[in-house]
Amino acid sequence: MLSERSISPEKASSRKAVDWGAIVVNVALPFAGVIVALFVGVIMLLLLKADPIAAYTALVQGAVGSTFGLTQSLVKATPLLLVGSGICIAFRANVINIGGEGQIIMGALAGTALPLAFPTVPGYILIPGACLAGFMAGAFWGFIPGILKARLKVNEILSTIMLNAIALQVMNLLLQGPLMDPEGIAHGTFLNQSAQLPHQAYLARLVPQTLLHTGAILALVVAIACYFFLWRTGLGFNIRAVGLNPAASRYSGIDVPFYEALSMTLAGGLAGLAGVIEVIGVQHRLMSGITGGYGFTGIVAALLGSLHPLGLIPASVFFGGLLVGADKMQRAVQVPSSLITAMLGLIVLFVSGSSLWARRWMAHRDASTARRNSMAGASARGEEA
Amino acid sequence: MSGISPDVMIGIFSTMMALATPFLYAALGETFAQRSGVVNLGVDGIMLISAFAAFYVVLLTNNLWLGLLAAALVGLAMGLLMSVVSVSLKAEQGVSGIGLYMLGMGLSSLLFKVLVGTVKTVQGFRGVAIPVLSDIPFIGPVLFRNSVLVYGAFLLVPLSYFVLEKTTLGLKIKAVGQNPAAADSVGISVNGIRYFSVCLGAALAGIAGASLSISLLNLFQDNLTAGQGFIAVALVYFGGWNPWGVLVGALLFSVVNSIQLWMQVLGVKIPSAVAVMLPYVLTIVALTVSVNRVRQPAALNKPFERGES
């Protein structure tokens, strides 16, 4: 699944050289893809009798033009970064995790149930406890497709799609029952939400009058940790080896199914963590819509970050900003939100299509470097090229 | 449960037929695409925009076949877009599929709001009773009183099997999906076949959408499919990339869905959320106990570049 071409074999083991050329190209081309998509968007805006200039001005202004916009971009980047890190790990083992939606839900459920069950426990226990519970719940929801694939060869796309739907119904079941907000029952409104979490379980807000919370820092730490995990630990090395060349890995004794299951479990755990963070950091209770589509947009962010946890950091911020700006654009020129969805789809299409040129550029560059090296080597040995 | 009356049985299986129809079109179409090596996760988006196209054309012209054609053509166009991005530009297919889904979802909602503005019903393909056959007790009402699109979905199963297993085209499709380098070396246009399969799959997904908006439901509503396209993709894996396996999957999923509704109607004491979960749970269970360990097409999700393995 992870194309062998997007990371050359040397990079997998290289620990020294930072390939600046590759970084620049992997950033510039997706960016170009975004621009092209926005051009197509101009046509759609004009057809809807909206002013494209006002629209795109609002887009930029929404993302970076105000304190609130900037912090909101980071607020959205947080779950993208967490889910995306998990996607990166899974992709590296050649496993595609489209179960993010379900894993986020399970994490959010655990992260809600725990503080509600122990409302008097102090925050410094409750918050890490909730995060751990959410991670474990999400990991469990990723473990199921992982083990099914490893032991029974059940395709993970099938199982994760099913598990997404099952998770949604589990949430419905619990929100209609034991988790339903007692206030809603008392007032006769029966709202589709849990009770508000005890205050000590909330994550601190970093900037007043915004939604930016300490979960953003946690997400950053997690992304960096994922980088170290994948490139500086034996487990991570095996995961990458399994993804790059399963046959060779098997031959050299690596238990391929185990690492596929492991990567799926980790991806689930990170998505579950995203779910908890959304609950304790932003919404302070569980309600439907908690996933915010991050199970899917996390995949897009991972692609924008070239499936590398460190690349994911700027990619999530960028994508988060894009989402925030797009909402602002909707408000400014009053186009239906569905136009925004369509434009985001175009962006994803164009960006995913732009990777070809990135790869071609890098292959071309690597080939000419190799040619130059071999010629230099040949002349040093006194031969003709 | 005390003896289930024959009427209830007929009801369960009739609902199953209706529920299975869009899955069959979309999943069989996706089977072609995946057999040639391309995963298209955007099926739900294609179903949505094509469903709207069919609905809108019928709303304006009252011509059902024109509506069906519109759905197929819109699906084809989406398939072309997917092919360009995923086959020619060799994008990461899981991601491009999601982009296609968002595009289809957004466009269908947008056009629905701008062109129609509120929910309206249309007169779609009605049930057509096949003479003689429809009078057979039990089987008659279930199988032979459905609309043309329902019949089409079920006939598509043996037809797809025939194309894949008994024609040169099918051979090429499978070759391209199994070993594109070898196929390329004997002169088969790998990208050409993939374009064809993806577009065919997308056109069929379009007809799946039409089966909803101009036959089974006879209206268009925001997010009409509510994720059925993803279930259809999952059914391709369930069915082992074989049309008959897809049929089994679609019927299993639909009959369990139908049964859980009957359970709710008959007042069986089960929380509704658990009932709704049943089709999904049973699909996973069925797959874990089934013995058929079919390997996926070897080149699935791997864009082809001549000169690479």
Next chain:
Amino acid sequence: MKLAKVLTALALASVLAAGAFAAPVKIAVIMPSATTDMAFSQSMWQALLAVQKAAGGESAILIKYTDNMFNVPDAAAAIRDYASQGFDIVIAHGSQYGSSVQEIAKDFPKVTFAWGTDVNTYGLPNVYAYTAAAEEGGYVNGVLAAKLTKSKKIGVTGPIEVGDAKTYIDGFVQGVLSVDKTIVVSKTWTGSFSDVALMTAAAQTHIANGADALTGSSQSVVGSVGAAKDKGNVLWFGTQFDQSSLAPAIVVASQNYDWNGMLKDILAKRKAGTLGGIAYTLTLKNGGLKIAYNPAYKLPAAAKKAADAAAKAIAAGTLKVEP
């Protein structure tokens, strides 16, 4: 004398001019689904448009909307943005927006926030809350359905058993049983607000089981109406929005959420200086809930009489419907 007349004329003219060029009242509305959902969001959207029209159009009331805000932080950003742009009234039309309103309203004391469906104004002077006593109209619909059913089997196609879907249906069942305790009311829940195909299948299941009257709620319920229409003699009872346009032959009545009265009241109160602090409930008594009978359906007099009696009793307070 002449100078006084001129001055008076000038004064009058300037007052008139000020009135004519007065800045329009700016209302922003944030909704969790599309404005075309023929249910919750559309009911508020249509009411706003109607109020705008009655006041004289865009020069009197300017409306900006943001739909499909099912993601709460996104909605919070929208609410805050509209408030900071100087909107007079920001309507957060979704029960999931409560905490966001609570946080944001504190930062914009001059803006009126209205949110629903809930009864909590958080003790803030610039927050209105609103809800609908859906169980009331549900009861009346139930009485009607009970009077009209011949098979004594009634089907309820619900989405998820929460919110006003739950309260409406609970009221409906009470209404049915108040007429005839032997009627069997079956309920299905599809677990989704948007799955039309499953809702249609649910309706078909009820019909196959012998139900000749159906009701339900959510945007996906258009599928149930379609199924009833297809069968031909199954009656439909709607809520949240008038659904008779979908199937004029079989829709008997709909409970309409009429936000007009409440919106006008909020506008008037704001003008008079009250920015919030009231929890509105749409009821049959205050006209916020209206039972809209489909003129195309010939309702037998006895049934209408019973329904009217029930509605009157609820409005008078003599009949209590538990949500």
